[in-house]
Amino acid sequence: MDGLTLQARLPFAEGQSFGATGPYELLLGRARYAVDPRAPGNAPITDLALAPRDADGLIRFEGDVQILRPVDLARGNRRLFFDWGNRGNKRCLQYFNDAPGSNLPLAEEHAGNGYLMRRGYSIVWGAWQGDLLPGNGWVILDAPVAMRDGAPVTGTVRAEFIGQEGVNTFPLGVYTSTYSHPAVDGPATLTRRRYPWAPREAVPAGEWQFGRHEAGMGLEVFGRDSIVAPSRRHLHMPAGFRPGWIYELVYTAEAPRVLGLGHAAVRDLVSWLRHDATAANPLRGAVDKAYGWGRSQTGRTIRDFLHAGFNAxxxxxxxxxxxxxxxxGAGRLFIGRFANLTVPAGQQYEDHDNAADAFPFSYAETTDHLTGATDAILKRPATDPLVMHSQSATEYWQRRGSLVHTTTQGEDLPQPEGVRIYHWCSSQHAANPRLTKPATGPFLNTENVVWTSMLFRALLEAMDAWATDGTPPPPSAMPRRADGTAATMAEWRGRFPAIPGVAVPRGPSDFPLYDFGLEAGVQTILPPRVADAAGYAVLVPAVDADGNDLGGVRAPMVAAPLATYTAWNLRARGNAAGALHEYTGSTIPFAETEAERDATGDPRPSVQARYGDAAGYVAAITAAAEALVAQRLMLAEDLPRGARAAARWHAPRHDVGLG
Incomplete structure (x- = not known):
């Protein structure tokens, strides 16, 4: 790293003091990076040899850095907490502090419950994603373009779009936030299909074009002009896209960015903040330990960062x-040529063919029975960190999460001593800690409402104790074949209760078989091969008589349930009915009274039979929380929060009419 320039120093939370740590401030700056393409540690970066170099043979680029630190560093805990930032967004204050989301966290409300501040962490956001466009306060990395013989590299790109009502133009990067690889002369085809497994049908060339729809002021007093402007960065269909249909564009593009430099940026920034002794370092001499956290896209980024050796x-x-x-889940990040880092990992319906999952899936060494390859995510004992891998139940259904802790044939796989894996039973992927009214949408059931943020805080406490003085954290809690808590789909179907009117999935997401080791890091399999019936084994958590997950950590709302909480939700009729919907889970309420249960034929005991009244429910939630505290999976400070939230049947998360 070549230095850091601070651009602003802003008071945080209106100068609020956080216990012994005192007040915080937010620093905004730009980091300058100088990466040596000859260094062995940079060898995994795709197209590094094609990035422009300066006179010294170094690759130079810049990125945003923001640091939320104690005003008096001496009062901090000497711990750096790096939030990878999901698609440029700051997430850790939302999930660790139960705060509202913000990309410029300055207001008092952005401190939430103050957890990270009261503990004294210096929080760092450093840009790593090199294909984001500026906007919305995102942290941006200015990754260079791969060049060959003085011209941008060209090649084949694949992009997938899901049609929306009233939409006739998409950016080629799919999302408005994301760099679109511009089209150049060469082969281009557009297909559509109703389901990921359905045959592709070609869209006639006359029905689409590279262009964008524009509307503006007309010359007449009454009316507006509307044109289609040529654009190398947009896909246009004059008649519009069929809502819910999957469109796949394969075209010839240019100017891929060298996105793997994002790994080098994180490595070099955190190392510099830990070790640089100059006055330019805003954390100089104040970091003894560094921890990193990322969720979803950035959880995969962490796994890829480790596998490629960037923790040295x-x-x-x-x-x-x-x-x-x-x-x-079991994924990493495809970060090769023409990658799109914003696109979510492959699911059963959405982005199914996104190359997010490839062997190795586990931190432990194992052999891929399909290819004979042996590998592990952790394989460098001298520099491997301690790892706490947590996943909701959604990852077992949509993200092949069982392969994190099984062999490729579905057998239990012991993990290294420095790894813990925690399955958060019956919770969904996002699990918004500030959820009010649960969402409904193009899916059958109300979304999953399980509250899990208390688990984040407990795991960070356990990680700090583990890294600081060797205190072992709680043992891994995950579905296992050995005790019957990891199930095949047939086994799961045999145990899930027959709830009146509730449809169940056809199965978890099947498995496209990818190869990240392609020449020059280019995904050339379009579409990817799909493993056959004898391919990778994907298991799901077994369930109890209520249909709630076994084999993991049960948040208080799951240990004392008001519903069956599933990690899956099915698309409704007219929206690819029957397929799993994104990362959405379900809340399937219990009958409120025994009379209602008898009338509906629900096999699950009613809320009334379980708890009697609201006080009984609060007592059950409190007992469940106390059990988690005893296991070091919840902090004692969260006990009163949980009891207050449960006082009215967890309203407004739940609509239970009992008095």
């Missing part, structure tokens, strides 16, 4: 002491 800095030192990837 240029001097061979460990960068992060502990990493906490959350809801990553």
């Amino acid at each position: 800095d240029a001097a061979g030192r460990r960068v992060f002491d502990g990493l906490l990837p959350h809801v990553a």
Whole structure:
């Protein structure tokens, strides 16, 4: 790293003091990076040899850095907490502090419950995603373009779109936030299909074009002009896209960015903040330990960062002491040529063919029975960090999460001593800690309402104790074949209760078989091969008589349930009915009274039979929370929060009419 320029120093939370730590401030700056393409630690970066170099043979680029630190660093805990930032967004204050989301966290409300501040962490957001466009306060990395013979590299790109009502133009990057690889002359085809497994049908060339719809002021007093402007960065269909249909564009593009430099940026920034002794370092001399956290996209990024060896800095030192990837499933990040880092990991319906999952899936060494390859995500004992991998139940259904802790044939796989895996039973991928009224949408059931943020805080406490003085964290809690808590689909179907009117999935997401080791890191399999029936084994959590998950950590709302909480929700009629919907789970309420249960034929005991009244429910939630505290899976400070939230049947999360 070549230095950091601070651009602003802003008071946080209106100067609020956080216990012994005191007040905080937010620093805004830009980091300057200088990466040596000849260094062995940079070898995994795709197209590094094609990035422009300066006179010294170095690759130079810049990125945003923001640091939320104690005003008096001496009052902090000497711990750096790096939030990878999901698609440029700051997430840790939402999930650890139960705060409202913000990309410029300055107001008092952005401190939430103050957890990270009261503990004294210095929080760092450093840009890593090199294909984001500026906007919405995102942290941006200015990754260079791969060049060959003085011209941008060209090649084949695949992009997938799901049609929406009234939409006739999409950016080629799919999302408005994301860099679109511009089209150039060459082959281009557009297909559509109703389901991922349905045959592709060609869209006639006359029905689409590279262009964008524009409307504006007309020359007449009454009326507006509307044109289609040529655009190398947009896909246009004059008649519109069929709502809910999957469109796949394969075209010839240019100017891929060298996105793997994002890994180097994180490595070099955190190492510099830990070790640089100059006055330019805003955390100079105040970091003894560094922890990193990311969720979903950035959980996969962490796993890819580790697999590629970026937890060793240029001097061979460990960068992060502990990493906490959350809801990553079995995936990593395809970060090769023409990658789109914003696109979500492959699911049963959405983005099914996104190359997010490839062997190795586990932190432990194992052999891929399909290819004979042997590998592991952790394979460098001198610099590997401690890892706490947590995942919701959604990852077992949509993200092949069982492969994190099984062999490729579905057998239990012991993990390294420095790894813990925690399945958060019956919770969904996002699990908004500030959820009010649960969402409904193009799916059959109300979304999953399970509250799990208390688990984040407990795991970070356990990680710090583990990294600091070797205190072992709680043992892994995950579905296992050995005790029957990891199930095949047939086994799951045999146990899930027959709830009146509730449809169940056809199965978890099947498995496209990818190869990340392609020449020059280019995904050339379009579409990817799909493993056959004898391919990778994908298991799901077994369930109890209520249909709630076994084999993991049960948040208080699951241990004392008011419903069956599932990690899956099915698309409704007219929206690819029957397929799993994104990362959405379900809340399927119990009958409120025994009379209602008898009338509906529900096999699950009613709320009335379980708890009697609201006080009985609060008592059950409190007992469940106390059990988690005893296991070090919840902090004592969260006990009164949980009891207050449960006082009215967890309203407005739940609509239970009992008095």
